[in-house]
Amino acid sequence: MLELDHVTRSFDRRTVLNGISFTVAAGRLTGFVGSNGAGKTTTMRIVLGVLAADSGRVIWRGAPVDRAARRRFGYMPEERGLYPKMRVKDQLVYFGRLYGLSQARAAQQAETLLSRLQLADRAGERLDALSLGNQQRVQVAAALVHDPTLLVLDEPFSGLDPMAVDAMTALLRARASAGVPVLFSSHQLDLVERICDDLVIIADGEVVAAGPVDQLRSERAGARYRLVLDDDAGWLRDVPNLTVLDVDGPRALLELSDPATDQQLLSRALDRGPVREFSRVIPALADIYREVAR
Amino acid sequence: MTQLIDAPENIRDAEDTSRQPSSAEVIRLVAGRDISAKLRDKTFIISTVVLLLIVSLSVIVPLVLERNDSRPTFTVAVVGTQAQAAAEAAREAGAEAIRKADAWAEEEDAADPTQAGPAVRDSEAVAPPARLSVRPVTDLAEAERLLRTKDVDAALVPGSGGALSVIGFTELDDDLSRLIALSVQSQNLTTALAASGTDEAEAQRLFNAPLPQRLLDPPPPNEEVTMLLGIAFAGLFLLTSFSFGLMIAQSVVEEKQSRVVELLVAAVPVRLLLFGKVAGSTLLALGQVALLLAVGLAGASVAGQSAAVTLLLHSGGWFLAFFALGFGMLACAWAAAGALTSRQEDLQATTLPMQMLVMIPFFVSVYVTDPGRWMTFLSYFPLSAPLSMPRRLMLGDAAWWEPILSALGVAATGVVLVLLATRLYEGALLRTANRISLRTAWQGSRSAARPEGDTSPV
Numbered sequence: 001m002l003e004l005d006h007v008t009r010s011f012d013r014r015t016v017l018n019g020i021s022f023t024v025a026a027g028r029l030t031g032f033v034g035s036n037g038a039g040k041t042t043t044m045r046i047v048l049g050v051l052a053a054d055s056g057r058v059i060w061r062g063a064p065v066d067r068a069a070r071r072r073f074g075y076m077p078e079e080r081g082l083y084p085k086m087r088v089k090d091q092l093v094y095f096g097r098l099y100g101l102s103q104a105r106a107a108q109q110a111e112t113l114l115s116r117l118q119l120a121d122r123a124g125e126r127l128d129a130l131s132l133g134n135q136q137r138v139q140v141a142a143a144l145v146h147d148p149t150l151l152v153l154d155e156p157f158s159g160l161d162p163m164a165v166d167a168m169t170a171l172l173r174a175r176a177s178a179g180v181p182v183l184f185s186s187h188q189l190d191l192v193e194r195i196c197d198d199l200v201i202i203a204d205g206e207v208v209a210a211g212p213v214d215q216l217r218s219e220r221a222g223a224r225y226r227l228v229l230d231d232d233a234g235w236l237r238d239v240p241n242l243t244v245l246d247v248d249g250p251r252a253l254l255e256l257s258d259p260a261t262d263q264q265l266l267s268r269a270l271d272r273g274p275v276r277e278f279s280r281v282i283p284a285l286a287d288i289y290r291e292v293a294r
Numbered sequence: 295m296t297q298l299i300d301a302p303e304n305i306r307d308a309e310d311t312s313r314q315p316s317s318a319e320v321i322r323l324v325a326g327r328d329i330s331a332k333l334r335d336k337t338f339i340i341s342t343v344v345l346l347l348i349v350s351l352s353v354i355v356p357l358v359l360e361r362n363d364s365r366p367t368f369t370v371a372v373v374g375t376q377a378q379a380a381a382e383a384a385r386e387a388g389a390e391a392i393r394k395a396d397a398w399a400e401e402e403d404a405a406d407p408t409q410a411g412p413a414v415r416d417s418e419a420v421a422p423p424a425r426l427s428v429r430p431v432t433d434l435a436e437a438e439r440l441l442r443t444k445d446v447d448a449a450l451v452p453g454s455g456g457a458l459s460v461i462g463f464t465e466l467d468d469d470l471s472r473l474i475a476l477s478v479q480s481q482n483l484t485t486a487l488a489a490s491g492t493d494e495a496e497a498q499r500l501f502n503a504p505l506p507q508r509l510l511d512p513p514p515p516n517e518e519v520t521m522l523l524g525i526a527f528a529g530l531f532l533l534t535s536f537s538f539g540l541m542i543a544q545s546v547v548e549e550k551q552s553r554v555v556e557l558l559v560a561a562v563p564v565r566l567l568l569f570g571k572v573a574g575s576t577l578l579a580l581g582q583v584a585l586l587l588a589v590g591l592a593g594a595s596v597a598g599q600s601a602a603v604t605l606l607l608h609s610g611g612w613f614l615a616f617f618a619l620g621f622g623m624l625a626c627a628w629a630a631a632g633a634l635t636s637r638q639e640d641l642q643a644t645t646l647p648m649q650m651l652v653m654i655p656f657f658v659s660v661y662v663t664d665p666g667r668w669m670t671f672l673s674y675f676p677l678s679a680p681l682s683m684p685r686r687l688m689l690g691d692a693a694w695w696e697p698i699l700s701a702l703g704v705a706a707t708g709v710v711l712v713l714l715a716t717r718l719y720e721g722a723l724l725r726t727a728n729r730i731s732l733r734t735a736w737q738g739s740r741s742a743a744r745p746e747g748d749t750s751p752v
Binding site: 045048049050051067068070071073075077079080081082083084085086094095097098099100142 | 314315320324327331335549552553554555557560561724
């Protein structure tokens with residue numbers, strides 16, 4: 001498990017991270033969301049040791065992280081980059097060796113990854129001879145070549161087509177299933193909502209929300225309900241202690257002034273005829289995000 | 295990518311097979327990558343081959359030309375037995391002169407080139423060294439025809455009254471006419487002396503007796519070769535440290551521009567990355583210089599220039615040692631100059647101070663060529679020591695401990711420059727502005743890229 005404990009960082013007296021704390025649990029996909037300049041990349045760089053924190057701690061498996069532990073982290077920087085003129089397999093072997101693998105082990109890992117990524121026949125080619133999509137795959141392979149114990153990916157979905165998004169999702173899911181904590185940042189909230197287990201939202205260098213996605217959503221769900229009847233729902237306007245937000249024939253969206261009165265409303269509706277749908281409206285991630293990151 | 299849904303291999307298994315790479319290993323890996331990338335670079339290969347060709351040609355061609363030039367070959371047409379005898383005598387005198395000149399050159403080569411030459415030596419043989427071939431013809435008309443068709447260079451014919459005369463076509467070579475004149479005179483004198491009762495062999499000996507010569511202040515032998523080699527060494531140093539220095543800076547910018555640097559910094563300590571890059575380029579540069587020296591050496595021995603060979607063997611090692619130190623001294627600074635920008639286009643500006651640091655000592659040391667206070671100063675000043683100390687060694691101007699002291703000075707300066715450059719490199723490496731000021735880089739290194747809990751040994 002990775003834990004950030006009151007990490008701060010400023011650049012030229014401008015505070016970028018103001019004491020952020022959150023955890024990335026083993027076996028879970030944690031989405032990291034925030035607007036541009038909120039501090040996502042800085043946080044990830046501090047986790048990887050590319051930048052130093054001004055204060056606060058990064059804790060890995062219960063102890064402050066050191067270089068030996070970081071050597072086992074896998075990282076995909078936001079600014080993608082490998083050596084353009086280097087051969088694909090040589091490149092992966094090189095990074096594998098920098099991470100401490102033996103030559104034989106690094107070569108074996110590179111081959112395995114390339115064949116899984118369907119790039120086995122391109123192994124001997126220079127990186128710049130590959131299409132951008134394939135270069136992105138090699139970048140992923142470079143993050144995975146040493147079977148990392150923690151995976152940190154900065155915007156792994158940016159620039160991917162829908163098929164590649166599915167493949168990347170499967171890949172992250174597979175790593176998480178193997179017990180690896182996975183932290184990734186993204187702008188695509190619908191995507192994060194769909195695939196994440198946990199969520200960390202930061203705004204202006206502070207964590208404004210963190211926890212399991214379902215829990216965050218239900219916590220922020222108010223007393224908003226959707227009601228679908230057979231007949232016109234206009235009579236709801238005369239019911240006390242509720243506000244009708246919208247009525248469209250038999251469909252209505254309303255807000256109770258006291259959520260505990262939901263069952264009373266339901267029995268009242270049933271008295272008037274069949275009820276086809278009565279459900280609490282859980283806000284989408286985008287709504288929560290807009291609310292907390294405002 | 296769809297294939298990646300299968301679970302990764304057992305993590306535990308990987309953990310067992312990977313371990314913390316040592317600093318030396320990281321440096322070796324980084325250096326190895328840079329070297330192999332360079333050895334696959336077509337531009338680098340072509341420029342090296344061209345350089346080798348230039349060096350070998352510039353060693354061999356002038357020597358071959360010079361040698362042929364000082365041993366000219368002539369054909370002489372002769373009419374009559376007296377002319378033939380005189381021409382044969384001239385041929386032998388010319389051949390003897392060549393033998394003497396060769397023996398003299400070898401004797402000089404064999405002497406320690408750093409010591410002054412012998413104070414006394416024989417004067418040059420009286421006859422000029424030349425290869426003559428004699429071609430008997432029937433009459434004057436035939437001789438003139440051969441002269442006009444340039445089949446012969448001169449004709450020796452009996453003139454009116456039996457005295458021999460030399461005929462040329464449009465001109466007569468000085469050496470050739472002197473050779474023939476000497477032999478005709480010698481023939482005439484010998485005949486006259488024999489007629490007056492003097493022994494013929496004694497007459498010959500008297501005629502060819504050399505005149506001993508002596509110089510009060512003889513110049514060091516091979517002065518020209520020493521001078522040329524000194525300039526060649528300086529040129530080689532300038533060219534190589536310039537091109538490889540620029541190469542280091544370019545490779546740093548390439549890593550910044552291609553963004554690979556963030557991944558590298560996440561994997562290894564920044565200093566090891568810098569040292570690896572510097573080690574790789576220094577090895578490549580040294581390899582190229584050693585290769586060029588070897589080609590020069592081989593060229594010089596093929597061309598029979600044993601003086602140059604002796605000098606190269608004597609001072610080449612010191613030159614290599616000083617080259618390694620001098621290049622290493624500046625290599626880190628080249629890397630820092632590269633880190634101060636993010637685009638190849640701006641490299642010219644950030645490496646300008648480095649270019650000056652290489653260029654100015656070169657011109658000064660090429661200008662100061664005579665032993666003296668200035669040269670002694672230059673041979674100790676760290677930036678010019680790699681250029682001037684090998685020259686003083688070639689001239690025999692330095693005591694055995696002087697190159698060692700000077701090398702220590704270069705090494706100490708190198709350490710200081712490495713420390714400064716490392717800090718700038720660390721501070722500037724992750725900044726992506728087009729140009730990073732020295733001040734920003736200097737202050738940046740305090741917080742960037744040096745993670746807390748960094749337990750790496752360097």
